[in-house]
Amino acid sequence: MPKHVRLISFLMVCSLWSMPKAANAQALIPHTLQLDGTKLEKQGLSLAQEAAQLAQFQQVELALPRARLASQLAPKNDKVWLLLGGLQLQTKEFDGAIASLKKAQSINPKNGDILFALGSANFQQKNYQAAVVNYQDGLKLKPNDPEGLFNLGNAYFLLGRLPDAIAQYNTAVSQDKKFWPALNNIGLINYEQGDIPGAIKQWQSAVTIDKQAAEPLLALAVALYTKGDRQQGLTLGETALRIDSRYANLDFLKENLWGDRLLSDTKKFLELPRIQAALQQPANSLSAPEKQPTQ
Numbered sequence: 648m649p650k651h652v653r654l655i656s657f658l659m660v661c662s663l664w665s666m667p668k669a670a671n672a673q674a675l676i677p678h679t680l681q682l683d684g685t686k687l688e689k690q691g692l693s694l695a696q697e698a699a700q701l702a703q704f705q706q707v708e709l710a711l712p713r714a715r716l717a718s719q720l721a722p723k724n725d726k727v728w729l730l731l732g733g734l735q736l737q738t739k740e741f742d743g744a745i746a747s748l749k750k751a752q753s754i755n756p757k758n759g760d761i762l763f764a765l766g767s768a769n770f771q772q773k774n775y776q777a778a779v780v781n782y783q784d785g786l787k788l789k790p791n792d793p794e795g796l797f798n799l800g801n802a803y804f805l806l807g808r809l810p811d812a813i814a815q816y817n818t819a820v821s822q823d824k825k826f827w828p829a830l831n832n833i834g835l836i837n838y839e840q841g842d843i844p845g846a847i848k849q850w851q852s853a854v855t856i857d858k859q860a861a862e863p864l865l866a867l868a869v870a871l872y873t874k875g876d877r878q879q880g881l882t883l884g885e886t887a888l889r890i891d892s893r894y895a896n897l898d899f900l901k902e903n904l905w906g907d908r909l910l911s912d913t914k915k916f917l918e919l920p921r922i923q924a925a926l927q928q929p930a931n932s933l934s935a936p937e938k939q940p941t942q
Contacts, residue, residue: 691720695727698734707737718747725755732764736771744768759788763795770802778802793823800832804904809836827853831863832904838870839906846870861891862903869909869916884916885925895926 694717701710714731721727728751735744745768751761766781782799789795800815813836816829834849847870853863865887872880893899895917897910905913916922 688721688724691717691727692724694720695724695730699730702730702734702737707734710734711738718750723754725751725758725761728754729758729761729764732761732768736764736768739771741768741772757788759785759792759795761785762788763792763798766798766802770798773805775802775805779806791822793819793826793829796822797826797829797832800829801904804832804836809840812836825856827856827860827863830856831860831866834863834866835904835906835909838866838909841908843870843874847874859890861887861894864890865894865913866905866909869913872916873912880916881919881921884922888922888925889928892926 694713698710698713698717701707701713711731711734714727714734717727718731728747732744732747732751735741735747745765748761748765748768751758752765755761762781762785766778766785769775769778769781779799779802782795782802786792786795786799796815796819800812800819803809803812803815813833816833819826819829830849830853834846834853837843837846837849847867850863850867850870853860854867858864864883868880868882868884868887870880871877871883888895897914897917900910900913917926
């Protein structure tokens, strides 16, 4: 869960110059004000906190310049560079993000979150093997981190190392019993391997944890409908798409690691008149997806 960041007042420097002094009718010569490094750092940290709060409300474009300035005012703080790198990742500034994260790592090589963020940078650029190394290194520092375990599982997933992926997902759930995205992804693997009952069990468990989780709810709906339980499948499908209609987009589902078998069955499901009618209702939510393959 993201930490609540409290806004702290930021005092702007009004002037970098003191009042000039005259000397024997010569030109006025200003002298530089000696800045207090400690105060500047505090200001930088305040800016970083403000940027973090803006980011929580998806105001990335407003958060990014604050984070950049914070990194200049507090250049020795690894968390500030990590924040900047994370924001740059969100705006797809991969080179800048990696540079910021490497700076953070040089300051604090024992911060596992930095390695996880580097893994995300490589993952988003489809450099999955490098991402695996980053996630593994991060887990050496934070071995019980569910999100780190989950992301390592996703990297294994896309490398085709499915048993390794399932092992990481199971470990993530063992660390956090409510971490439904890992259960969801085990279901995705089960379905592609033809284990439909196993997939249904995983998605049912995920939905039990979070009834508003649209992804496992839609996957469960498709699986139930395809195996013949049409009424329940349609009802669950309507509910899922009212929660988040973005899951009606096959490209979006593919980005979330849905495989060919499930995508084919989902395409047929989405074309059903009752599901099409549900998608036309104005109550459809456009909320952000609950789970992305790189979080």
